[in-house]
Amino acid sequence: MDQAANDTVRLLWEHPARPTRGPKPALSLERIAAAGVEVADAEGLGAVSMxxxxxxxxxxxxxxxxxxxxxxELVALMVESAVGxxxxxxxxxxxxxxxxAWAFQLTASFTRHPWLLDATLGPRVPGPRELAWLERVVAALDGHGxxxxxxxxxxxxxxxxxxxxAQQARAAGPDGSPEAGFLAALGTVVHRNADRYPAVAAALAEPGGHDRALDFGLARILDGLGALIDRRTGPGPTA
Structure with a gap:
């Protein structure tokens, strides 16, 4: 583990009560993290600096x-503060x-703090709160084969x-939705070229059901897990 990772472990897991040198601390890690979150929420992760x-x-x-x-290390503290x-x-x-419920809670976190999408990429040391999110999923599936x-x-x-x-929603902006802009543009060109893309045109023409990719995809993932669990835990072959 390199020095940066060691420093992150110390800050997130060992909770140092005071800086390593100098007089009695006038700041806390919680205040520092909250200030970083305030900057990132207002201006994005790229605007955060010491x-x-x-x-x-x-x-x-x-x-x-x-x-x-x-x-x-500052960003690591911010993630731990913001993810809750x-x-x-x-x-x-x-x-x-x-x-x-877990998936929708995570969606809400990304909606409140879109910069978390960037801050939680790549290999890094998670904090206690972030690891608790992983614990929820693994524990929910424990005992199911x-x-x-x-x-x-x-x-x-x-x-x-x-x-x-969440990334699509961020790209759409505060007044958009993950699919709305894409479907609007798609509808325009497909309407003009319905003879070339009849299946897409027919799908777009059907009422309702659009802009539900989060729900649909999550349900299909859980369907797949359910099928696997049934195969693992169901009754064995009869003689």
Whole structure:
């Protein structure tokens, strides 16, 4: 593990009470993370810098380095702050209901903080809250005939679907929807070329059912998991 990863582990998991040197701390990691989230929510992840966050807190950039080694560690703190705790599983719900609720909770997080889509890419050290999200999925699928690797893969698959739709929603802007702009443009050209693309034209002409890619894709993923679970846990062949 390199030094940056070690620093991130220390900040996220060891909760240092004070900076490593200097006088009694006037800041906290929570305040620093909240200031970074405020900048990213308003201007995007690219606008976040040690200088800007320090200025928002009325501190100097150099004083901020006493608490956070650099921007990578700052972003890790921001992710941990913004992602929040996943809602606990509702008593009496089955695995499918739990994973559906989880997916929509994750969608809401990406909607509130679109920069999380960029900040959570690539290999990195997750914090306790982020790891709790993974725990929810793996625990919901425990005892249903799936291997550990398959339960982890299920979490990746569902999160990937949510991310894809959230990225489309971000590209559409605050007043758009993941499919609306695409369907509007598609409808124009397909209407003029319906003879060349009759199947697409017929699908677009059917009422309702559009702009539900999140729901549709999630349901199909869960259908597939359900079929696999049934094969693993169902009755064996009769003699």
């Amino acid at each position: 200088q800007k966050v320090a200025g928002l807190l009325d501190f100097t950039k150099m004083s901020l380095y006493r608490y956070v080694p650099g921007k990578a 705790e996943p809602a606990p599983a509702t008593e009496g719900t089955d695995w499918r209901e739990q994973l559906t 799936l291997s550990g690797a398959e339960r982890m893969d299920a979490a990746v698959l569902i999160a990937g679907h949510v991310r894809s739709i």
